[in-house]
Amino acid sequence: MFDYSARPDLLKGRIILVTGAGRGIGEAAAKAYAAHGATVLLLGKNEENLNRVYDEIEAAGWPQAAVIPLNLETALPHQFDELAAMIEREFGRLDGLLHNAGIVGPRTPIEQLSGDNFMRVMQVNVNAAFMLTSTLLPLLKLSEDASVIFTSSSVGRKGRAYWGAYAVSKFATEGLMQVVADELDGTSRVRANSVNPGATRTDMRAKAYPGENPSVNPLPETIMPVYLYLMGPDSRDVNGQAMDAQ
Numbered sequence: 263m264f265d266y267s268a269r270p271d272l273l274k275g276r277i278i279l280v281t282g283a284g285r286g287i288g289e290a291a292a293k294a295y296a297a298h299g300a301t302v303l304l305l306g307k308n309e310e311n312l313n314r315v316y317d318e319i320e321a322a323g324w325p326q327a328a329v330i331p332l333n334l335e336t337a338l339p340h341q342f343d344e345l346a347a348m349i350e351r352e353f354g355r356l357d358g359l360l361h362n363a364g365i366v367g368p369r370t371p372i373e374q375l376s377g378d379n380f381m382r383v384m385q386v387n388v389n390a391a392f393m394l395t396s397t398l399l400p401l402l403k404l405s406e407d408a409s410v411i412f413t414s415s416s417v418g419r420k421g422r423a424y425w426g427a428y429a430v431s432k433f434a435t436e437g438l439m440q441v442v443a444d445e446l447d448g449t450s451r452v453r454a455n456s457v458n459p460g461a462t463r464t465d466m467r468a469k470a471y472p473g474e475n476p477s478v479n480p481l482p483e484t485i486m487p488v489y490l491y492l493m494g495p496d497s498r499d500v501n502g503q504a505m506d507a508q
């Protein structure tokens with residue numbers, strides 16, 4: 263596991279947007295950020311999941327979160343603009359953005375992968391991350407110290423048979439991260455890096471590996487050290503890196 267111990271007030275006063283915050287790794291990250299003092303903006307498709315996470319953050323006595331229901335597969339450009347306008351109006355800036363939402367899509371050979379399925383995966387995993395990054399960068403640049411974290415995968419660093427659109431989308435995610443990081447390098451207080459969570463006990467992992475005993479993989483809460491490190495001030499000088507949670 264990535265070796266880092268976050269102090270309790272690491273993210274005090276920070277405004278952090280987490281996509282896919284209603285379950286899995288995104289839920290764990292949203293709660294870890296809130297537990298370390300951040301106001302977390304919970305974005306996801308399923309509003310019920312987001313409301314549950316909101317309630318749990320409130321019950322724990324952490325800073326009050328905000329719920330942002332948005333389907334990243336169907337969201338139109340004006341909805342990203344409206345999101346940025348809302349964040350500017352309510353918070354005045356953004357200190358962190360975790361691109362975590364993702365889908366696997368069919369695990370079939372490329373020859374049998376339909377264009378619709380390919381584009382659906384690219385829409386959620388890549389196009390939405392581009393739209394969010396592009397529209398929210400002006401708000402991130404208003405922060406004293408801002409961090410953008412992209413979520414990759416081992417198949418986003420070396421292609422593997424039958425991982426189809428998902429693997430391609432994760433290579434594109436690394437590419438987007440590298441381009442953004444290079445543009446930001448030395449010109450702003452915003453940094454961008456990627457994290458490969460590694461095998462983690464979530465719905466996605468269970469769907470991708472139906473025959474696997476889920477208990478062999480760590481719970482999302484246990485892979486949080488790298489997510490905290492990259493979101494907080496201790497990684498201020500880290501930019502353009504592809505990191506591993508485990």
Ligand code: NDP
Nearest residue numbers: 282286287306307308333334335363364461462464465466
């Ligand atoms: P889950 O399937 O458990 O959760 C996926 C999350 O993405 C949910 O919060 C879901 O929101 C959100 N999401 C999916 N589609 C949309 C959409 N159209 N609009 C908005 N939100 C959406 O996945 P994990 O927690 O396992 O994965 C999180 C990230 O980590 C992903 O990027 C994944 O590729 C990556 N990863 C995971 C690994 C693992 O072993 N688990 C390994 C390597 C990488 P909702 O609840 O609203 O549907």
